[in-house]
Amino acid sequence: MSHRHFCDYEGHYWDCEGTAVRLFAPEASVCMCLNHGVPMEEGDHSECSVELLSCPAHRADHMRAMGYEPGYTVEPRDQDTEGSPMFKDEDGIRIVGFCLWCNKNFYSMDEEELHTANDMADCPVFQELKDQHFMPPVLEMMLEDVRLSDDEAER
Numbered sequence: 001m002s003h004r005h006f007c008d009y010e011g012h013y014w015d016c017e018g019t020a021v022r023l024f025a026p027e028a029s030v031c032m033c034l035n036h037g038v039p040m041e042e043g044d045h046s047e048c049s050v051e052l053l054s055c056p057a058h059r060a061d062h063m064r065a066m067g068y069e070p071g072y073t074v075e076p077r078d079q080d081t082e083g084s085p086m087f088k089d090e091d092g093i094r095i096v097g098f099c100l101w102c103n104k105n106f107y108s109m110d111e112e113e114l115h116t117a118n119d120m121a122d123c124p125v126f127q128e129l130k131d132q133h134f135m136p137p138v139l140e141m142m143l144e145d146v147r148l149s150d151d152e153a154e155r
């Protein structure tokens with residue numbers, strides 16, 4: 001059973017057979033359901049979120065548009081045992097997570113639950129952007145960070 005992706009480069013849906021090459025990935029990987037965290041091939045995910053992914057025909061163009069050669073890859077970073085710095089706030093205090101929309105840090109699961117309850121009623125950014133099909137701004141910033149730290153490495 002195939003599933004769909006949305007090519008965010010040209011803005012069209014495309015069918016995928018179960019594995020796809022993601023931007024910056026050296027090889028194809030199994031598509032996971034964003035809602036269930038299981039491979040798309042397992043079960044019915046027709047109602048689930050569609051992953052944004054440039055299609056095979058536009059992937060090279062997308063890479064070039066971002067300033068990379070189509071063959072450019074980023075090695076997955078080693079997980080350090082201390083926990084990634086992503087899970088600490090600016091002061092180094094451990095957080096359990098953060099909001100991808102407004103970048104609010106959560107110091108406990110309760111806080112996170114409160115923030116995401118009632119269709120994220122507590123999150124001003126999500127309320128503003130939810131109807132516009134944007135990527136969460138923080139996620140976009142993280143992708144931007146990958147590009148920036150990468151540029152620095154080349155200098």
Ligand SMILES: [Zn+2]
Pocket residue numbers: 003004005016017018019020031040
């Ligand atoms: Zn796929």
Ligand SMILES: [Zn+2]
Pocket residue numbers: 033034035036037044045048
């Ligand atoms: Zn699903």
Ligand SMILES: [Zn+2]
Pocket residue numbers: 007009010011012054055056057058
């Ligand atoms: Zn495309």
Ligand SMILES: [Zn+2]
Pocket residue numbers: 099100101102103104115122123124125126
């Ligand atoms: Zn939020």
